Amino acid sequence: MAHRRSASGGVTRKPATIYDIAHEAGVSHQSVSRFMRGIDQRSATRAKIERALETLEYKPNLTARSLVTGRSHRLGALTHEIDQVGPSQVLQGASSAARDAGYLLDIVALDMGNAGEIARALEVLLQHDLAGVVALASTDEMRGAITQLSLDAPVLLFSEQEEDEVAGPSDLNGVPLAMEHLLSLGHRDFAHIAGPPTWSAARNRRLAYEHLVRVEGLSSVGVVEADWSAASGYRAMRELLSRGRPTAVVAANDQMALGAMLALSEAGLDVPGDVSVTGLDDAPDAAFFSPPLTTVRVDFRARGRRAVHDLLHGIGAPEVVDDSPEPLTLIARRSTAPPRPAAGPPRRTHSDGL
Template identity: 40%
Template sequence: MTVNSKPPSSSSGAQTGQRARAANIRDVARAAGVSHQTVSRVINGHHSLRDETRQRVLDAMEALQFRPNRAARSLVTSRSRIIGVLMTNGAYFGPSSTQAAIESAAASAGYLVDTATLTSLDEAAFSEALSRLVDHAVEGLIILAPQETTLQQLQHFSINLPMVTVHSTSPADDHGLSVDQVAGARLATRHLLELGHRDIAHIAGPDGWVESRERIRGFKTEMADWGLTPSRILTGDWTSDSGYRIGQELVAGNPPSAVFSSNDQMSLGLIHAFREAGLRVPEDVSIVGFDDVPDAAHFAPPLTTVRQDFPELGRRCVAHLLAQLGAPAQEEPRTVVPELIVRQSTASH
């Protein structure tokens, strides 16, 4: 491209000696006879435009000396230095912690993160969020939507971008990375069994979540290895309120000697319900959680739980994606091994 030595004259009647207003994306759109969305697509390298439309926009940008820094670099290098993250509800500790870890790892590698949050789990919402990220010229995608529905929807789309799916456990998924949920559930269950507990209830997460399914599987597998058949698996919704309601149900019948809860928030609700009913933790009922949220060490009593290494998961997600983009990288395991953190909410039976 050639760059003129003096700026174009302003048609807005600026006073002599005043610098002309810099052109913006709407000026380019008017000059090219297209919408500003089309200009945005040209800037971001979208491939769905006709060549003549793209050239008309580029000519208008040249004439108006339109030079947004990031767009200019993208046009020259075809690299936006942006990673797209497609995620579901970020209010939960696991997804929000993973997202924060991805942003930190991406920043260390010189990348920005553009996050699109799904408004629902239907295919239309998935398509809309995915299209927005593609329109922003992301170089690769990290799918942080650990519901079985959203992972199944990936099969309906032809995504021609490097991609990583978080918490996918399908053997056919070449892009999947996760914390080993089954191993974590087995650690929690084994800890209770080694303390002498046999009547162990499991409070699962909501149906449709990969983590819920995998932690149930780990619980059942470890119990079976000890010759035991689980008799009580109840379903919560990740919240402390659901843990409290389930705790009330348990104390209304024959309370178990121990509970493995699928996350720490539900453990908090359990502790509340048990204490309210006059049951002591861990003297009467032992509890193990999952996640190791920052407050877990300050529960009353401090919570025994399974720690997921979210910073390491985020680092591996970004490293795996950048390797697909050509960055030098060493081969690393696709699963992060969790760790049992023993505190004061468990005791021998």
């Protein structure tokens, strides 16, 4: 294979051409060209070319490939709130799946509070010829904005399915796992820090909490809505403590659980001695909270990969690689323990607020 010397003096490999591939495989360059265009080959010829591609570490030129096949190999991703653990990991999975299938993923983060910014962001995205767009919609506002779009490319709306009381929590809802763990430890007095009500995931997690409180005949200090942040979890926990003292708190994500644990500590309560706390999502830092947080691991990256898979399948792309999310998993750490024996009625606490 041809090589060239880099500016730093090192030797680097020149990109392989179809002639290099043909020579390595022992076939004609016409056979390689037909292979690149997706035209069927005899299995023996196809196997030779595939081995040569791997040996030469061939990287396709997507622009040239699009000109040859007449199909774009760029995808668009519309999202928002990428500072949140779930959306950011979904994007990582989507980007990885697109890359594995031979596509580039152009990511546009929308500011849902600014209609002008949304329009400008879409103008940037639409400058490219796209094979399809996956819209990662977590909130009602995002879904509303996407449904009003007029795009030439196929659009896949990927969002968490709304659950209802009749059917009960689905297998994708992690709250039941967290509460079953707490029930197994002997807890009966609960509280819930919910996410923002415009998020379908937050509504689903709250529905699961209230469903299990009712079905299991549990005592609930109440539910306080927050905004996924640690600061909002802190404020929510202080409000819950003003109503009474549960022995177990189920936070709808790990960041809010972190804020809740600080509020409990400032109130003179030990975690998990006085109050057990669980989170949800298994954020990268959850194992390093003080104490390490019991949580439910959600395979967000596989959900992102699945979104791209569904988009590619919908547009008839042959490069589809299926990938299903792993089941939810409870990660038991040191923020949960059996409740202490009751010494009388629950102690009420008061605070001045944040």
